Amino acid sequence: MANKDIPKLNDSDFEVVGTRSDETEILAKKSISFWGEVSRRFLRNKLALVGFVTLFLIILGAIFAPMISEFSYRQQNGDYNVSPNGTYWFGTDDLGRDIFTRVWIGARISIFIGFAAAIIDLIIGVAWGAIAGLKGGRTDEIMMRIADILTAIPYLLVVIILLVVMQPGLFPMIIALSLTGWVNMARITRSEILKLKNQEYVLAARTLGAKNLHLIRKHLLPNALGAILVTMTLTIPNAIFTEAFLSYLGLGVPAPLASWGTMANDGYPALANAPWRLFFPALFISLTIFAFNSIGDGLRDALDPKLRK
């Protein structure tokens, strides 16, 4: 009955449109690259973002603050142990030096030590781990045994002994920090390479005649990059902490250079009457360690496909 209401359709009512390939081939949503996805998820993590901004501000301060400050970090101004005020924002120390300027100079030294130690760790550790992982067998066994024995030796003890021998200084500090620090990086890289090297695409590349070096550079390292990056981000605060720790033992960078650790160490005896001398360097050590740790954690979460939403 209802059918009668529908008008009859014939061929002339239809129109041939053909294949509109130009429209159907277009993706409705822009495809996101791997690193695009990672950065998107990283930016959604509030704690990591706070850490990132903190670190950015500290690095900015380390670069520019000493330039705009009217005092130099080693200039003795004749005002001893002045509490923070309009002229000396963070106060002065027992030699009348401006702590605001010194904190930012200290930032340069501390962050430089952190990055330098992490980069040396990166170079040695990644090379060691990649070779051990890819070669496998006897080479792997021997290389990892050496790493095992190195980790058996307590890290801080080695650093202390080396600094006693080399005399405290900026470069001895970096060398001492990275001499056993690379082992962790080597472990991580090796386990990533072991995971990756048995995958089909590596086999395919091998079948096409790819050499080991090419495999490492083009296929294995880019895919292991995430884990390596996370390890590196977490190495930096460790190095900064160790440097500050060693300064407390009197093995820090020698004066008039200032790192946060040596400043905190100098400020500690004056805690009762000039607490700002310990407070500011300690605050910046803590902020930096916090920033790197939260960036590292955020990166790890962003890289973890299990947490993908």
Next chain:
Amino acid sequence: MVKYIGQRLIYIIIALFIIITATFFLMRLAPGNPFASERTVPPAIQESLNEKYGLDDPWYVQYGEYLVNTVQGDFGTSMKYRYRETNDMIAEGFPISMTLGLEAMFIAVGMGVLIGTIAALFHNKWPDYLMSLIAVIGISVPSFVMASILQYYLALKAGWFPIAGWEGFIYSILPAVALASTPMAFIAKLTRSSMLEETNSEYVKMAKAKGISKWVVVFKHALRNALLPVVTYLAPLTAGIITGSFVIEEIFAIPGMGKYFVTSITNRDYTVIMGTTVFYSIILLLAVLLVDILYSFIDPRIKLRGGKSGGK
């Protein structure tokens, strides 16, 4: 099991041999010597000093003697304080350091697990945020800063605790808390994430479905499994607490081993530096071995096998 322990002991001995050899030769390279700070010594006295400490023997004789002495457990005489034996310093300082260390470990594990569990049970509610904040502060603030702050506010300003020294239990509270703050935060983080994983697992749902009360599920089922990663962390924790105590003992003027070690560094007292380093290494290596064995008892899935790097 026996084979595994035997193999591990061999590695420990190799590692110790390397440590002893390395410290011996590094100390020979080190500039300055403990006698240098005294007034210019007549050559005759210098000679007799060298003779007394065997410094004019060829290096292989010194090295050989050092090895033999160390194996016998004799770490030599201090070069700075005449007639002070390194062994006496260790005997005096070690019990104090160990008391402090055990107390700190107790606080770190106890509080860490508690904070982590609370955070996981109230996931994404205010207790979780509060506990996570505590953990972030604990990880970010270095132990020596924490020690200075505690000493200043709780001891000097408030007067609740003695400022420094070692004369009873109350003296050990602040140093132990300062020493424990960072590892506590790590343990809290570990516990929280593994606890979250466990509470979402099938067997916990099953237990809940059977009508078992919430607390029994939490403590008897989830927490027991969630603690496994914490046990793995015990070995680095031991290392961290032992080395961390160098600075803490210095700040609180505690006459433990850490203080002797630090003093020997400033004095360039080579025999004491070498002796304490070797002693520390022995303690640390044995502690790590102990934790690994303990772990195999706690987690039946772990089988101790001959040491393959990946197998541990």
